[in-house]
Amino acid sequence: MNKEVEVQYLGVKDYKDTWDYQEQLFKNTLDLKIKNRREELDIPTKNYFIFVEHPHVYTLGKSGDASNxxxxxxxxxxxxxTYYKIxxxxxxxxxxxxxxxxxxxLDLDNFFTDIHKYLRLLEEMVILTLAEYGLKAERSPGETGVWLxxxxPFARKICAMGVRASRWVTMHGFALNVNADLGYFDNIVPCGIKDKAVTSLNVELGRKEVDMVEIQQKLLKHFTxxxxxxxxxx
Structure with a gap:
């Protein structure tokens, strides 16, 4: 079991280019797992954690409703x-x-083979990070992500999540609003959930801007x- 995770900071990068890059890493891991099984090898698979910031983009999951x-x-x-169905x-x-x-x-065979646990731990990573800023973030029953x-009547989402997994290899992940322009959420029904608001960390803290690198470091600490x-x- 290889529990080493390579962290990559991509800066600001186009969504489609990043998606293609994810797909390549995802495929490489799957291919190696298949090779290991077929040839009775034990070559360790790699794990990655990519941090990125995208230009304005809307993405629709495979179970989503385009009318949103x-x-x-x-x-x-x-x-x-831009807009992509993914x-x-x-x-x-x-x-x-x-x-x-x-x-x-991640190759969850290196950690645990439980997608439900995987999602809950990603949520916990965000919850613990926000707690460091004095915010009580929570899960909302039946709704993946992190809420306040x-x-x-004031429930609002601060972090969205959506993942894909095959043979216990994951891709996609989470999006945490730190200094986000919330006006862009007015153009969608976020996550298909009506009548609930979204928020951003800077709004909750009453700041013009929150240090993004600091948040990344805290997320990574709790993830580890x-x-x-x-x-x-x-």
Missing amino acids: LLISDEELKARNA NRGGDITYHGPGQIVGYPI DVGT NLFEATISKS
């Missing part, structure tokens, strides 16, 4: 946004500047502890 995008192609162009779980979400997007590409004021992983950097 509320604007036309022309309006997308006017807002300098192969993760979940419905529609937004990525953009001021948002930390994390893509763990669950069970009240929860997954009992060791970290290397590319």
Whole structure:
């Protein structure tokens, strides 16, 4: 079992280019697992954790409803946004500047073979990170992701999640609103959930801006502890 995770910081990168890159890492791991099984080898598989920030983009998961995008192609162009139907779980979400997007590409055979546990630990990583800023973040029953004021009329989502897994290899991941322009969420029904708001860490803290690198470091600290992983950097 290889619990070393290579962390990659891609900076600001186009969504489609990043998706293609994820797919290649994902395929490489799957191919190696198949080779190991067929040839009775034991070559360790690699694990990755990608941090990235995307230009404005809307993505629709394979189980999503296209009607949850509320604007036309022309309006997308006017807002300098793109739109992709993709192969993760979940419905529609937004990525953009001021948002930390994390893509763990892990071989869960190196950790534990339980997708439910995987999602809950990703949520816990975010919950623990936000707790360091004095926020009580929570899970919302039946709704993947991380929320504030669950069970009240003021419930609002601060982190969306959607993953894909095959042969226990994961891709896609989470999007945490740190300094996000929340106006872009007005163009969708976020995650297909009506009548619930979204928020961003800077709004909750009453700050103009929160240090993105600081948040990444805190997320990585909690990820390492929860997954009992060791970290290397590319």
